[in-house]
Amino acid sequence: MSLVLVPSLFVLSLTFAQSPENASANKKEAIDYSLTVDSNRRGPAIDNTMYGVFFEDINRAADGGLYAELIQNRSFEYDPVDNPAYKPLTAWTETATGGASGTARVMNDDGRLNEKNRRYLQLDLDGSKDKKERFGVTNAGYNSGIAVEAGKKYDFTVWARTDQSSGTPLTVELHDVSDSRDALAAPLQITVRGDRWTKYSGTFTARTTSTTGRLSVTAGGRGTVRLDMVSLFPRDTFKGRTNGMRKDLAQKIAALNPGFLRFPGGCLVNTGSHEAYEAPDWERQRSYQWKDTIGPVEERATNANFWGYNQSYGLGYYEYFQFAEDIGAMPLPVVPALVNGCGENRTTDDPELLQRHIQDTLDLIEFANGPVTSTWGKKRAEMGHPEPFGLSHIAVGNEETLPDEFFKRFTQFREAIEAEYPEITVISNSGPDDSGPVFDRAWELNREADVDMVDEHYYNSPAWFLENNDRYDSYDRQGPKVFLGEYASQDNRFFNALAEAAFMTGLERNADIVKMASYAPLLANVDDVQWRPDMIWFDNSQSWGSTSYEVQKLFMNHVGDEVVPSKASSIPVPTEPITGAIGLSTWATSAAYDDVKVISADGDTLFSDDFSNGARQWTHATEHGSWKIQDGAYVQSDTSAENTMVTAGDPDWQNYDLRVKATKQSGSEGFLIAFGVKDTGNYYWWNLGGWGNTRSAVEKAVDGGKQTMIENETQIETDREYDIRIEVRGRQVTLFLDGRKWGSFTDDQVAEPFRQVVTRDKATGELIVKVVNAQEAPARTRIDLGEVDVAPTARLITLQGDPDAVNTADSQPIKPRRSVINSIDQTFTHTFPAHSVTFMRIKPNTSKKP
Known part of the structure; x- marks a missing residue:
């Protein structure tokens, strides 16, 4: 959707049918904020290239995606070097009508189209002069098939040559996947003449709409016909x-x-x-x-x-x-x-x-x-x-x-x-x-x-x-x-x-x-x-923007030309100690763990396991991996499994030392020692020998997303026992490897949910007040625009929705919504909804007489 700006202030919102969870969130008591704009000052200029793609x-962003070609593997170049499941006839199947027979072989010899287009399809025909007897191949396109739209034109081309002096007739059919070969367009009849590569073409006009189309190219008669660069292109491409x-x-x-x-x-x-x-x-x-x-x-x-x-x-x-x-x-x-x-x-x-x-x-x-x-x-x-x-x-x-x-x-x-x-x-x-x-x-x-x-x-x-x-x-x-x-x-x-x-x-x-x-x-x-x-998802016939697409589109269409200095208040977020249980894991590696202990800061033993009595204290957090007691240690032996975490202990633990002995047995990485474990998506882990055993880091997972807290180039040796200690004190974490301090960090940054910036559109003179409220409570905000005379009406642009909302092919709950607010002045109050992004375009007041 393109936004057309007119002289006023506006808000555009992305909305959805409220879920019970969101309805509850909107009942949260509003939090008070202030936003002060120094409209007489100028901040940095914003280049026209600020945002791009x-x-x-x-x-599959190109072939089968942005590139409009509808035939998959059009030149028979697919190979196991691309993907172990590939072969030169991937996406193609043999087909025959009227009892015809023959063989379809992908060739790579001196008969090729050119040096860089090396493979081609050779059809050896055993047919007769009966026009009903035809042998050839069918292409399945991408996704569920070839998508066509009724009334639209589709251009077919193929490079071909024949050893038959009288020529070889080709029938090209655009049909549905069904065995009845429901015709999606009238078939094309092409006669290949001569034993030199020549380009042939034709155009289909789709009779009906389908997302499960197939393209069949069949040849009649006897002898050999060679095909390459079999293409079907929509006439209606972007910009034609x-x-x-x-x-x-x-x-x-x-x-x-x-x-x-x-x-x-x-x-x-x-x-x-x-x-x-x-x-x-x-x-x-x-x-x-x-x-x-x-x-x-x-x-x-x-x-x-x-x-x-x-x-x-x-x-x-x-x-x-x-x-x-x-x-x-x-x-x-x-x-x-x-x-x-x-x-x-x-x-x-x-x-x-x-x-x-x-x-x-x-x-x-x-x-x-x-x-x-x-x-x-x-x-x-x-x-x-x-x-x-x-x-x-x-x-x-x-x-x-x-x-x-x-x-x-x-x-x-x-x-x-x-x-x-x-x-x-x-x-x-x-x-x-x-x-x-x-x-x-x-x-x-x-x-x-x-x-x-x-x-x-x-x-x-x-x-x-x-x-x-x-x-x-x-x-x-x-x-x-x-x-x-x-x-x-x-x-x-x-x-x-x-x-x-x-x-x-x-x-x-x-x-x-x-x-x-x-x-x-x-x-x-x-x-x-x-x-x-x-950002943008698609199949063979439709596409839709993710929620991030809607955010990007909003920012990219309302950038402004310069920053206007502004400042917003913030709500202090309590800094609680890191709390959580402990965990062991591996990634594409077999490792053995032993002598796991958790000691409180006061010296009390909170947990101890030398695995002499099995692994009853541990819970599998994922379905991955193969864990068992072996030689007195807890061993994960599957070197193909990723994130095999097992956990133990109390999620309320805080201020403790975690000690463990770990040995890499085989595989491509090292081992993972977790602490502060809340659940499968929220924890910290010390990733020793990660990224193909090229570096080590502590990562923090929040709702499944990870961020790196500290890292270095430590690598892990095979068959060597490592003594690991992790000291957790409040928000401070110190890590020791074989008795030596490896590093430390303090996780004290605040995830402030209320953020803003103000820019100016020089062409319209508008102030663009951009506010993000990424929390479950509305933000009641006193806005002070400073010494600027503004029009009394504003148009807004707001993205609002359930934080777990996802745009899909069948449902795009995050959609733009425009609205208008009145009573705009140099100082006014506006409540920004929970879980929202709001752009407020504020026009100068041009109605007053000088």
């Missing part, structure tokens, strides 16, 4: 682009009014081999390299996607640039720095290869901005866009966990780009987390080198976002700017969106430091999810 081909975007998904992205589009990843960028495409090694996973993705679509490579499926490059760099232009966003490509991340954690020490990638990056800038007389500008023009795309920013690398190795290579990229294109802003990064040794070292290097901008990424619990509204208040105003390229609260409930909204008020307040921000991931196919949360 980040697209990565995760969760050939080889374009699925309209409903693109429209939802465009409705966000994004200031930039970051692409193509993510972990796609800095994983896999950095080598150029070379046969016969084409079947291995390669890093995403932009030159593989341009030119005629049938000449582009496919690749093993990092997220466990095959990715075509039908949606390539040209299409990304075009899409950014179509939605009015600044393009922001990310290129590999030859230091792998996302768990691969290795460097490529090949100077020649590094120089090739640096040159590829320079060529990319020329492709985007160069004149048509340049080598790569000419290629852009040949693809249909002679005008430059106006590239101004480029990011090098993504979430590298080897900061020194990364920065050495980043520096070479940066120097080469700035030498040839000084107008381009080169963006560095700070690794995959919001804090820790990698983050600290990366920022140290970035500051020392006076880097223009640093890309930060983090995914944390809602509590973390509520606690860290002031994260950027203390950043060095003279240092690099921040690009918050990936962030999200760890779920898709409305409470997650509220926490994100509260955090975003801090981003805007620090708009002089945080220059760009994008929630991630952007898209998720409900049948192929590798990561959650996500």
Whole structure:
């Protein structure tokens, strides 16, 4: 939904049918707050690129998603290297009519379409001249099938060749999944002629609407016919682009009014081999390299996607640039720095290869901005866009966990780009987390080198976002700017969106430091999810925005041009001691535990277990793992199981020492010692040897979402017994490993539920008062606008709902609602509903005579 602003003040609310729980929450006694706005002062300017979107081909976001192609595995390139379950005919089945017979084989030989499109389908036909006898294949599309809409046109193309001098007749049918082959459109009749690859095409007009369609291509007669690049494309793509975007998904992205589009990843960028495409090694996973993705679509490579499926490059760099232009966003490509991340954690020490990638990056800038007389500008023009795309920013690398190795290579990229294109802003990064040794070292290097901008990424619990509204208040105003390229609260409930909204008020307040921000991931196919949360969900025929989408859309369409200084009161939250039981767990590891003791601060023994009498004191918190007493210890032996937690003790324990002896027996990680355990979603655990045994950290889980409290690079050895002690005193935790202090932290940050920021829209003169009330009580707020003359009526924008509400395909309880309030003055009182985000647009009073 697009909001049209008119001269007045308004509120837009996301509402839902009240649940009993929410009705009860709204009966909570209101809490009094104050909000003071210094309307005569100016805060930081807010760039047009403050908020944008980040697209990565995760969760089937491209093929079967934003890329509008309806045929899955259209060029028969699926392979076990993509996914162990894949084969070249995945999504295809043999089919025959009239008693026809034949064989369908995927070939990889000199008869291929071209060097990068290596596989093709060969149909060996045993039929006769009877036109009813046809043999071929049927494609199942994505999700439940091929989705078509009555009256809409769908363009079919195929590359084919035949060994029959008289030609081979093809029948192409668009039909339902049912055995009766209910026709969804009149069939196409095509005659393939000649034994050279030729492109054939036709158009279907759908007779009826279906979400379970199939496409069958069958051949009559005898001999051999070869097929490749079997494609079915809706004519009605976004902006009518050939080889374009699925309209409903693109429209939802465009409705966000994004200031930039970051692409193509993510972990796609800095994983896999950095080598150029070379046969016969084409079947291995390669890093995403932009030159593989341009030119005629049938000449582009496919690749093993990092997220466990095959990715075509039908949606390539040209299409990304075009899409950014179509939605009015600044393009922001990310290129590999030859230091792998996302768990691969290795460097490529090949100077020649590094120089090739640096040159590829320079060529990319020329492709985007160069004149048509340049080598790569000419290629852009040949693809249909002679005008430059106006590239101004480029990011090098993504979430590298080897900061020194990364920065050495980043520096070479940066120097080469700035030498040839000084107008381009080169963006560095700070690794995959919001804090820790990698983050600290990366920022140290970035500051020392006076880097223009640093890309930060983090995914944390809602509590973390509520606690860290002031994260950027203390950043060095003279240092690099921040690009918050990936962030999200760890779920898709409305409470997650509220926490994100509260955090975003801090981003805007620090708009002089945080220059760009994008929630991630952007898209998720409900049948192929590798990561959650996500902003926009879809299947083969419909899409819907999550509660976070509604928050992002609200902020992105009502940013303002400058911050107006303001201050709100806060309600002190009591700081209770850390309380809870204890737990033991593993993650993809077998480990043995023994001699578990809990000693109070006064020296009393609260709990002791040497497992000589079994494990009767322990309760399985999850269904994962295989626990048993073995050789006098409590052993978890399943190295494939994740989070195998068992718990013991009293949830009211506080101020105690937890002691345990632990031994890793086998597997990829170490062990997990839990304390402060409330339930399966709320606890602390010391994760020793986590993340593939690359680092160790204490994580805090709140309603299932985790945040890191402290970490270092400790690794765990196999078959070595470790002596572990965790000292809990109030909110202070001190950790000891083999008698030596490992680290300590104080969990004393307040998850303040009432957050606000005020901005000004220069075009309308409006003050935009943005308030988040992420608690179960209404917030009765006295608002003082200072010395400003305002119109008496305001329009509001509010997101309000049950904190556990989730938008789904069948129900979107979080929906916008507009309302109007009166009696606005320099000072007035407004009650912000429980669990709500409210934007109040306050117009200057222009009715008074001078």
